[in-house]
Amino acid sequence: MPHIDVTDRARVYAEVQHFFARQIRLLDAADVEGFAATFTEDGRMHHASRDDDVRGRAAIVESLRANFAQHQGVVPRHWFDKLLIEPSGEDAVTVSYYALVTLTHADGSVTLLPTCLVDDVLVVRDGQLLTQSRSITRDDLLLVPSARRAS
């Protein structure tokens, strides 16, 4: 991707899917450094639903390590759908999407984590997409009385 015309929807759709395919393989393989390197240096990861807002690759690595400790002995896979991609200036796009995580256990059983809505800002740097920010909202937390849906 030496250049990306962010208004070319077909091209952008394929590039964003390809970027997520590379990025999420790293996450699901627990390669936290590799995953963090798909963010910009000042990249932000924000869990809207648990007041967890980290900035910078080192902070992302630390946050993920703590999270992955919960998932020993399972293979996680992230599934995305309903990508809504819009250009944002000349070298960035916003991407909103549905996310579902499966956990496959050694006995072959599969459990599902709560579905999420994710909002990314992706930027083009040296011809490559990088995540500048990711905001994750867990659907189950929209259902508790104090959460945003009730407001």
Next chain:
Amino acid sequence: MPHIDVTDRARVYAEVQHFFARQIRLLDAADVEGFAATFTEDGRMHHASRDDDVRGRAAIVESLRANFAQHQGVVPRHWFDKLLIEPSGEDAVTVSYYALVTLTHADGSVTLLPTCLVDDVLVVRDGQLLTQSRSITRDDLLLVPSARRAS
């Protein structure tokens, strides 16, 4: 999308995915009027498996309201895959696809509704895609003795 060349598979693939991303957000947010407005004025929604065949936006709204009453206290998400898109004349496409609905509950658990095969006719009106007809077949109902697989 001022014009769409329905024979350009890359363009059509991205446009249809983008249309579904917008349309289904409205459905999953229970914005039934917004969802109905993504159909043509005479749009048809047909549940092949329960003899439910509605025509026109007002009838779609009414049908969905009854259906949504069943899903209080959960967040639904529709997941699509295996889109098979074919041009149908100059300004329409047929889209056949798999659909799965997750329901996320307040306690974080996720339940799955029966998988479906869906057949849409999408038309281009004023440069925008709209659903002219949607026919939904629930897979579980193919398995009962009187259903179509047995015929």
Next chain:
Amino acid sequence: MPHIDVTDRARVYAEVQHFFARQIRLLDAADVEGFAATFTEDGRMHHASRDDDVRGRAAIVESLRANFAQHQGVVPRHWFDKLLIEPSGEDAVTVSYYALVTLTHADGSVTLLPTCLVDDVLVVRDGQLLTQSRSITRDDLLLVPSARRAS
């Protein structure tokens, strides 16, 4: 697809998705001959995790028949995501992807088979994509002590 430029990511993404949509409908409908015909004559299907390695369409048909006998009375659906597509020479691509199988039962319940990582080689023959080889790794089998993750 009279010709396919395997370096045109948008085109290739849509073509591969379209190919999978056709191919997997045949599999999920238990049309084993139709499914086998989407492989090259010498096509290979390899279940990395159970030492099952078949070559040629007739062998694929036989292998699938044995497998489908396990799934009487359910409707299977294969869901793919995170496609990573790379050109391999002028008329071939490698495609790595996540796969999940849902089984919908007559009572409406849905069960999930263990998630898989699949690696395909797809080739262009007479303007059509065909699978030359498919290697399937079940995630649950990565978790047992003797499996590859431990090596």
